[in-house]
Amino acid sequence: MTAIEHDVPSDLLDIADLGADGVRKSLDLASLNPRELGAPLAGRGAALIFEKPSNRTRHSSEMAVVQLGGHPVYTRGEEIGFDTREPVEDIARVMSGYHGLLAARVMQHQTLVRLAGAADVPVVNLLSDHSHPLQALADALTMEQHLGGLRGRGVAYVGDYNNVARSLAEVCVLLGADVRLGAPKGYEPDPVDVERIRGLGEGTVTLHKRPEEAVDGAHAVHTDTWVSMGQERDREERRAAFAGWTVDTELMERAAPDAVFLHCLPAYRGLEVSADVIDGPRSVVIEQAHNRMHAARGALAMLLGVEVP
Ligand code: CP
Ligand code: NVA
Numbered sequence: 001m002t003a004i005e006h007d008v009p010s011d012l013l014d015i016a017d018l019g020a021d022g023v024r025k026s027l028d029l030a031s032l033n034p035r036e037l038g039a040p041l042a043g044r045g046a047a048l049i050f051e052k053p054s055n056r057t058r059h060s061s062e063m064a065v066v067q068l069g070g071h072p073v074y075t076r077g078e079e080i081g082f083d084t085r086e087p088v089e090d091i092a093r094v095m096s097g098y099h100g101l102l103a104a105r106v107m108q109h110q111t112l113v114r115l116a117g118a119a120d121v122p123v124v125n126l127l128s129d130h131s132h133p134l135q136a137l138a139d140a141l142t143m144e145q146h147l148g149g150l151r152g153r154g155v156a157y158v159g160d161y162n163n164v165a166r167s168l169a170e171v172c173v174l175l176g177a178d179v180r181l182g183a184p185k186g187y188e189p190d191p192v193d194v195e196r197i198r199g200l201g202e203g204t205v206t207l208h209k210r211p212e213e214a215v216d217g218a219h220a221v222h223t224d225t226w227v228s229m230g231q232e233r234d235r236e237e238r239r240a241a242f243a244g245w246t247v248d249t250e251l252m253e254r255a256a257p258d259a260v261f262l263h264c265l266p267a268y269r270g271l272e273v274s275a276d277v278i279d280g281p282r283s284v285v286i287e288q289a290h291n292r293m294h295a296a297r298g299a300l301a302m303l304l305g306v307e308v309p
Contacts, residue, residue: 012125016174018133020174026295027140029308030294030297030298041304049076061300064293130166131170133299140171141291146284150203151175153219155177155179157214158251160183160187169189170200174201179206184242221255225271226245245272246271248273248276249277261273267285
């Protein structure tokens with residue numbers, strides 16, 4: 001599905017697809033009891049296709065589909081064989097006949113774009129090399145629960161400017177937050193991407209060459225692995241480049257006194273985050289992981305046309 005003929009986005013490939021209204025609606029629907037959503041997937045399936053491993057995304061999206069009255073069908077990418085067993089477009093057209101939505105975790109974001117171009121039902125990104133929108137919605141839900149609204153709040157992301165960072169920056173700008181991105185040389189955002197994100201909403205984006213600058217006074221501090229799925233060959237080079245970028249207690253002391261620590265997980269203690277921070281009192285990572293299910297349910301309900309009562 002590609003055309004947007006009404007105020008509900010057709011697909012969720014990136015947070016930017018939702019706009020400020022779509023993000024707000026997804027988060028408001030996420031906060032409702034599932035019984036209030038009216039089972040929009042009743043009698044229908046949801047294809048959940050994974051070309052990469054997953055714990056949170058698989059379990060939270062399967063349960064979100066169940067809570068919306070649907071039947072999740074999990075399939076490993078190699079069984080389906082995007083463009084090896086058959087073309088992506090044939091897969092999209094065939095599956096549109098069985099399911100109320102298609103969702104996929106893919107090696108290449110372009111696979112999602114092609115699925116969305118050929119499917120007759122909404123297509124949802126469960127993580128690509130480019131973005132991780134359902135994660136960002138859970139991040140926003142968690143920060144709102146702890147900080148209230150995000151307007152004018154400082155949200156720091158320290159580390160690799162990757163799929164998680166891009167979607168987080170998008171959702172924060174749409175919600176009016178002040179995003180501080182800190183990354184070492186060679187792993188910082190592309191200036192064109194930063195300008196695009198700045199144009200999405202009322203929030204701001206600033207870039208920082210040192211983790212201390214990014215975190216100074218922030219209300220939320222995020223990080224993610226230095227080695228994303230698919231980058232394993234560069235593990236040692238990446239670890240060397242990120243030396244000194246660990247979110248530890250000393251760094252967290254620079255944040256606001258009520259600041260929370262977030263991480264999408266899986267986390268590597270002693271690398272991007274110290275054990276005392278991720279297992280300490282400011283950490284909200286388990287709530288954040290639990291919010292993956294609520295955020296997914298809200299976003300899927302929004303795509304399926306459910307209105308906030
Ligand atoms: N955060 C996240 O997407 O986790 P999984 O890779 O376990 O799904
Ligand atoms: N950036 C990480 C996120 C994992 C949930 C990756 O893509 O592997």
